[in-house]
Amino acid sequence: MKTGIKIALSLALLSSLSFGGEQFAMSDSDRAMYAEMLENNPADIMVANGEQLLGNLGGEAAFAKYLGVSEDKLPEYIAGFPRYIEKFKMVVGIDQVLQAMMHDAGEKPFKLKSSDMFDMLAYTKSLANGVKSNIDIDANQHMKDAYALGQKTFDTKRGGRGLSCLSCHAPAVIGSVLRTQPLPDLSSKGVAVAATWPAYRMTKSSLRTLQRRFQGCMKNALLKVIPIGSPEMVALEVYLTKQAEGTEIAIPGLKR
Amino acid sequence: MQRREFFKKLGSAAAITAVIPMMSFAADAKKQAGPNEFSYEKALDVITGGKGAKASPKVSLKAPAIAENGAVVPITVEVESPMTESDYVKAIHIFATKNSNSRSASVHLTPANGKAIFAARIKLGSTQDVIALAEMSDGTFLTATQSVKVTIGGCG
Amino acid sequence: MERKSLIKIKPKKYKNGDVVKINFMVMHPMETGLRKDKKTGKIVPAQYINNVKFEYNGKVITTINVWESLSANPVFTIYMKIDGPGELKVTFTENTGEVNETSTKIKPKG
Incomplete structure (x- = not known):
């Protein structure tokens, strides 16, 4: 009986939501208030930790040298990740390059899914702050393949509910309200996700990366979670980074 | 677009059940007394x-x-x-x-x-x-x- | 345990007499004592920063009594009038009695 009432109540709420999505959405002035928080983003501490960790490996000079790029070209180069790197014979994210660099320096690499790696990745990507995201998916066949795999991963329906990333992030449903939150436009016309991750997640009180966010999304939509750094995950990052092409990189971002 | 249409687009009743447990939880939530309760x-x-x-x-x-x-x-x-x-x-x-x-x-x-x-x-x-x-x-x-x-x- | 913290001054360049913005942030879970651990089902004991003290060249300019309802990884923003070179020290205390401090140099130009 009690459950019956609960369901009735929920349905009543639900139907009110269907007409009143607006009342749950934040106003522009509310958004501006949150944007002000970017100035003193709690993730600044995590990024500072990342700077120290990269410093232990020789800092950005060592990172540039490891990639065979001159230091003044490094920001532009970072803004083009994920990239195909000949040395690894695969398309990789910044975090994987950092892992390899740690390994070659004789250190035990941080796990891809660890807060130290998230911090270091955030700092490294922040070196490209202000530079426009410039991923080149036509650079070679590997990048073309990665883009295609990324799109496939994005579009493929999986899991118990038969959902794909596209189910909630297709142009036709952008802006509709799901669980009281408007569904975001992930492209450069909207939030340009790839340019603003790693970011501070307010609901998690921690710094998260784009691939870690994909995992959270998959888990909630009941899709089997794909490991960080796997070809599909990197491909997904390639696909979404392409959508954010031309957007200025601003790390760390700030997310709900 | 309205929410109802959205769910139609998703074509999934499962998505609706996803919302219900959350709502029921909210109705059930009791105010807890904290260690520093102070009005x-x-x-x-x-x-x-x-x-x-x-x-x-x-x-x-x-x-x-x-x-x-x-x-x-x-x-x-x-x-x-x-x-x-x-x-x-x-x-x-x-x-x-x-x-x-x-x-x-x-x-x-x-x-x-x-x-x-x-x-x-x-x-x-x-x-x-x-x-x-x-x-x-x-x-x-x-x-x-x-x-x-x-x-x-x-x-x- | 040692907490990571950071003091940021805005704007970065300032001179004597300027009133500048001070952002102090610290990595801290700010546990309320109301939250249950998802795995064990046990209440996570309250642990939060309960006092933050700002000292400029040895003079206390601001103290903040803090309770558990401040967000995790809190950021405190206050203003301060620049009155000569020296040091800004922030001391923060937790409800457990633990004390940490951090400081930054104050270098007015002109």
């Missing part, structure tokens, strides 16, 4: 020594009307004051009226601050009023109130 009325009484406070346009409290996430609600309080030795803001108190402990922060200022501004992020357990109470050097107490609606949900 706003009690705090106001203690701070003002029973004198009470009056709302004033000199105090500006900025907080979002709708917070997408009750765990991080940005607030900024600014009190109009020259901040000189003879006329300054002694303290700014922040209250979340419906939290079990309504007290969030009490900021004790000095003329050396130059400006009576304080900003922080607070946690709100539910939709409620946030109140800023300014304690002036002449012994008066001024307040500003802002209602913040806390929404729950979202993905992840």
Whole structure:
């Protein structure tokens, strides 16, 4: 009986939501208030930790040298990740390059899914702050393949509910309200996700990366979670980074 | 687009059941007594020594009307004051009226601050009023109130 | 335990007499004592910063009494009038009695 009432109540709420999505959405002035928080983003501490960790490996000079790029070209180069790197014979994210660099320096690499790696990745990507995201998916066949795999991963329906990333992030449903939150436009016309991750997640009180966010999304939509750094995950990052092409990189971002 | 159409587009009744447990949970949620339970009325009484406070346009409290996430609600309080030795803001108190402990922060200022501004992020357990109470050097107490609606949900 | 913290001054360049913005942030879970651990089902004990003190060249300019309802990884923003070179020290205390401090140099130009 009690459950019956609960369901009735929920349905009543639900139907009110269907007409009143607006009342749950934040106003522009509310958004501006949150944007002000970017100035003193709690993730600044995590990024500072990342700077120290990269410093232990020789800092950005060592990172540039490891990639065979001159230091003044490094920001532009970072803004083009994920990239195909000949040395690894695969398309990789910044975090994987950092892992390899740690390994070659004789250190035990941080796990891809660890807060130290998230911090270091955030700092490294922040070196490209202000530079426009410039991923080149036509650079070679590997990048073309990665883009295609990324799109496939994005579009493929999986899991118990038969959902794909596209189910909630297709142009036709952008802006509709799901669980009281408007569904975001992930492209450069909207939030340009790839340019603003790693970011501070307010609901998690921690710094998260784009691939870690994909995992959270998959888990909630009941899709089997794909490991960080796997070809599909990197491909997904390639696909979404392409959508954010031309957007200025601003790390760390700030997310709900 | 309306929500109903959206669910049709998803073509999934499962998505609706995803919302129901959350709503039921919200209806079930009981107010818990925290280790520092302290009401706003009690705090106001203690701070003002029973004198009470009056709302004033000199105090500006900025907080979002709708917070997408009750765990991080940005607030900024600014009190109009020259901040000189003879006329300054002694303290700014922040209250979340419906939290079990309504007290969030009490900021004790000095003329050396130059400006009576304080900003922080607070946690709100539910939709409620946030109140800023300014304690002036002449012994008066001024307040500003802002209602913040806390929404729950979202993905992840 | 040692907490990571950071003091940021805005604007970065300032001179004597300027009133600048001070952002102090610290990595801290700000446990309320109301939250249950998802795995064990046990209440996570309250652990939060309960006092933050700002000292400029040895003079206390602001103290903040803090309770558990401040967000995790809190950021405190206050203002300060620049009055000569020296040091800004922030001391923060937790409800458990633990004390940490951090400081930054104040270098006014002109």
